[in-house]
Amino acid sequence: MSVRQGQPAMGQPDMGLAARRAARLSLYALFEKQCRLHPERTALAYQDRSLSYAGLRQRAERLAALLHGQGLKPGDRVCILSENHPIFLELSLAALRLGIIVATLNWRLSGRELAHCIALVEPKTILVSTRHRASLDGIGPSGNLLEIGAALEQQLDGPLPTLPPMPESDTEDGLFIIYTSGTTGLPKGALLSQRAMLARLMVYVTDYGVDGGDTFLAWSPLFHMASVELGLGTLLLGGKVAVLDGAELPVICDYLEREPLSNLIFFPGMVEQTLAYLRLRRPQVKRLKKFGALADLFAPREIAEMTALLGVPFTNTFGSTETGMPPASAGRLAAGVAPTDFAKTESLLCDVLLVDEAGNPVPDGEPGELLMRGPTLFSGYWNAPEATEEAFAGGWYHTGDVFVRRPDGRLDYVDRRKYLIKSGGENIYPAEIERVALLHPNIAEAVVVRRRDARWGEVPVLVVAAEGEAPAAEELIALCRQELAPYKRPKQVLFVPKGSLPRNNTGKVIRPEVESWVAAQPTEISA
Known part of the structure; x- marks a missing residue:
């Protein structure tokens, strides 16, 4: 016996208007x-x-x-x-x-x-x-x-x-x-x-244990x-929200020592200042359930020192405005250890699929764009139907981010799908090279962009800012030679002053501006 679409199966109650209203x-x-x-509990400070x-x-x-x-x-x-x-x-x-x-x-x-x-x-x-x-x-x-x-x-x-x-x-x-x-x-x-x-709140509850006994430091x-x-x-x-007008480090540390906190993040551009203060203050953290964000944005040594000073692990997240904390924010990096593995752990309340450019699922070990389904997803872009339709093509949200799934189910972030370097027919994702450059103890910032090349079509160029004495370009090339396939190695290394890389209002490097600057520099093939 077939059941018409939209009709309840035999024996299944029809959820009428009253039942639907009760379920809201x-x-x-x-x-x-x-x-x-x-009523008398503190809600806002x-x-x-x-x-x-x-x-x-x-x-x-x-x-x-x-x-x-x-x-x-x-x-x-x-x-x-x-x-x-x-x-x-x-x-x-x-x-x-x-x-x-x-x-x-x-x-x-x-x-x-x-x-x-x-x-x-x-x-x-x-x-x-x-x-x-x-x-x-x-x-x-x-x-x-x-x-x-x-x-x-x-x-x-x-x-x-x-x-x-x-x-x-x-x-x-x-x-x-x-x-x-x-x-x-x-x-x-x-x-x-x-x-x-509501679904995003449930992720905080289930993945991080956030509850009404916590203070959120906004x-x-x-x-x-x-x-x-x-x-x-x-x-x-039923928790407490303490609102601060920016990163007031003494006040933040007062809260760390005095109250159980649900979540605390710092951004890459403020790590040096934060570490300097934490070294002096050395706060005795009462309780902190979630610390950190996208670990790939930080140098491993920075993660090691921050987590050692606070005595808490680093939350290795990957989410967005459109998705919330999902799709891959449930993992943690051990406190006091410089991480060498940034693989992400899938969040709860979401379904994840990796696909190639034709939309076909890719096997483990192969890069693919991450698609997601789940209740934490946004509803679309306001007054932008074409962008919304593209984002939800095929009934999945297309993140535009490329990952590789390991056999154990964890996900390695590769890069944004829309910014890759095609060199001699090979796809090169800048984040792979940037992560290697940041392994050097004297490199504070790194970004990779493409440059036109007569032989290969495009080649990767590494632009770095040093912390203290800058290493030789050859030293960074050698480090990449150890860690990366030959075609992924940067063909040139350029140095800029720390803090001079152009960034947008959320702190992300504006690659097109860096690319234009690189194109104006003398060409020196380094590898």
Whole structure:
């Protein structure tokens, strides 16, 4: 007997409207539960003030009433442009209460990029801090403007409002629009649903043991996925969020010694400063469940020293704005050891497939683009149907990242699929050469780009910045000769001052700019 598609099988109940409604879970209801269970528990800390769960709920509902009074209804967008401030999380909760979507603007963007991001989502209201108000000058009007300051604070501490009934919540309702870096063009807005938010929170719970007894230290920009996502998630679990206006190392170490922390990350550009402070302070860490991020961005010696000073392993992650912590962020590197193996461990709540350029699965040991399925995935790019269709072709999310699967199931990161060097018919992925260069104790930064070559079509060029005395180019070539196949060895080594490599607003090296600079240098074949 066949069963028509969409009809329940014999004996299986038909999930009617009432059953489907009962199966829904409102994220705002999860927050309200914490307010009922722990009304006096500290929810937010910022500078010298703190806010209880009961107090946070009152401020979030006053903000929701203010936005509702400006005409915002379910599905409308509100932008925020601000340094780290509790208003990010108050706005996130107000958005859940009203069913609206928060677009987090990156204050590092240029005026042209900000104008694009605002026009893309057509907000009815923009919240902006005094510090970044001037960034909106010259940008055409787009809805109401609310300045984050004394006047708004007075409204958020005023009488309790009367709000409209809670809108019917659906797991696919949008919650955040977070902008991707835009290294190849203007930023795209990745839409994160309530379903994705809840699933990403569950990954933190299952893979790292995060719970309501933890404090999340929100020092990295709250306009970024990693900070606002776990910040809101912590409040849904009943934990505490401490908001810092940047990497205030003395304050961070105070928290490390005083409170159990869920997550702490540092970025490559701040490692030297961080290590110098940690050597002096040598904090006695109370508890830290997750430390670090994409290990490939750090020199092995840096990972060894940071983890030794803190006494915690390094989380070897691989995720993105579009995917959350999945697909491969469950692995850890031992504390106090310079890693030589950066293989990634698949996260829970996701399915992973590696495919060749024709979309066919590749065997173990062969490089392939990583495709992913799972509930943590974003919903698509806002107002960009073609980009969304391309990203989800065939019912999988195409990450654009190339991996090799080992027989034990772990994944070796190779490089971005869209930037590779084709030399004499062979594919060369820059990250393979960069990792070898960073093994040298005097190399702080390394990037590999392509250069036109009459014989091979393209050849790899290694651009490095030294820490202290620079090694000879021949020494780096010899190191690559030991570690890499002959066709992968860089044909030239060029040195630049430390910190001079061009990077985008998320810290990634802008390869096209490096490539243009390399093309203008004298050609010297070194290998």
